Amino acid sequence: MLVGSTRAAPAADVSPSPWPTVARAVALLTVGISLLLTAFAWPSVRSSVHDVPIAVAGPAPAVERITSVLDQRFPDGFEVTDVADTAAAERLIRDREVYGAIDLSSGTPQVITASAASTSVAQTLNSIATALVQAQGTGPAAAARDLVPLPADDPRGTGLAAGALPLVMGGLVAALLLPRLLRGSVRRVTGALAFAVTGGFAVAAILQFWFGSLDGSYWANCGAIALTVAAVSLTVLGLESLLGYIGFGLGAATMMLIGNPLSGTATAPEMLPGWSGTLGQLLPPGAGGQLLRSSAFFDGYGATRSATVLAAWLTLGLVLCLAGGLRTRPSAASAAAEDPAALAAA
Structure with missing residues (x-):
């Protein structure tokens, strides 16, 4: 018997998929890539402040002014906790109850942040608080202080x-x-x-x-x-x-x-x-x-x-x-x- 005769016969031709099946496959892939894009891009594109907890320290009139302006300019942007002094604000930050604080309790206003909690919130709070203090005429631009910084080897987290x-x-x-x-x-x-x-x-x-x-x-x-x-x-x-x-x-x-x-x-x-x-x-x-x-x-x-x-x-x-x-x-x-x-x- 010839060696070639032991080989299997070629497989029968398989009919190609019908065009409606191709269309369904393309539609399924399109939905899939759209869901992936939405899942990963939507949170970043729509990122903004929503009920971010912060503290405001200082005399009641100054705290009330800053809080009022925050509510007007950033509705539902911040949840403000009033505290009496710097120590109380720092305690809330270290306990992770707030992300930062606007401190008006001393002669020079300052913004206290914790970049280790969130670099994005720290940057937002710095820019917002400095502008608010200047707008209210409460003194010079607020000094920034990072209470809980990220490591020096990775300062951006x-x-x-x-x-x-x-x-x-x-x-x-x-x-x-x-x-x-x-x-x-x-x-x-x-x-x-x-x-x-x-x-x-x-x-x-x-x-x-x-x-x-x-x-x-x-x-x-x-x-x-x-x-x-x-x-x-x-x-x-x-x-x-x-x-x-x-x-x-x-x-x-x-x-x-x-x-x-x-x-x-x-x-x-x-x-x-x-x-x-x-x-x-x-x-x-x-x-x-x-x-x-x-x-x-x-x-x-x-x-x-x-x-x-x-x-x-x-x-x-x-x-x-x-x-x-x-x-x-x-x-x-x-x-x-x-x-x-x-x-x-x-």
């Missing part, structure tokens, strides 16, 4: 802002790879938690010791990063264990297309349009960014809400993983009759 996306991507990659590398829900959860810890060590070391983007306790920063990665990875891992690829897609879209653009890490949640900043703080990327700022620059002040949000997502992820494991256990038990190793992998 670039590393912190850029690090938000890798945290989310790391959690998604873990949720994507672990089900394909490990068998058994317990082993997958253990792998996700272990990766969150080791990833926290690595990312915090890079940001703090190499890039110089973080201050504060290295261990606290590790914990903030690890909690964020664990919340993302376990939530998506749990959704995938229950719903398969649909669950992974749902989790990835929630974290990437909603959570990351609305995190406010690059600016501030109050700078995002409408309700989006509030929504972003209820998702792991936004809560993780705020928690890391608190641990790195404010000695943990203002971290309670963010830590609670992340712990809730982490718990949800564990519950989903448990539910997914229980759902697959009956099929694994039946398979064990033919292959005892299948039961051990369940």
Whole structure:
């Protein structure tokens, strides 16, 4: 028999897709790219001040004048807290209750900011407050003072802002790879938690010791990063264990297309349009960014809400993983009759 006769016959020609199918595919891609653009560009394009908490310190008449002008020029732009003196304003800033202060309590007005909380708000407050003080004729242009500055090696906070996306991507990659590398829900959860810890060590070391983007306790920063990665990875891992690829897609879209653009890490949640900043703080990327700022620059002040949000997502992820494991256990038990190793992998 000739060798050539053993070769398979050429595959039959496949008919090309009908033109309506091509049109549907193009429409789907167009919708997809439009959603991506909207998700990532809309928060930046529509960024402005919305209910940004600040303090105004000084005599009651001066505080009332400045507050009135703020309300007139920037409706709903600021939430003003009246304080008596500089010390009270600084305490609110360090406790992360306000982003900055306009201090009229001394002879020379000054603007007290915290660029570590948000460089965007600090810049906005400097420009607005200086113009307001000059317009009111209360004295010379206000002096600027950064009470909680960013590290000298990263004065614009670039590393912190850029690090938000890798945290989310790391959690998604873990949720994507672990089900394909490990068998058994317990082993997958253990792998996700272990990766969150080791990833926290690595990312915090890079940001703090190499890039110089973080201050504060290295261990606290590790914990903030690890909690964020664990919340993302376990939530998506749990959704995938229950719903398969649909669950992974749902989790990835929630974290990437909603959570990351609305995190406010690059600016501030109050700078995002409408309700989006509030929504972003209820998702792991936004809560993780705020928690890391608190641990790195404010000695943990203002971290309670963010830590609670992340712990809730982490718990949800564990519950989903448990539910997914229980759902697959009956099929694994039946398979064990033919292959005892299948039961051990369940």
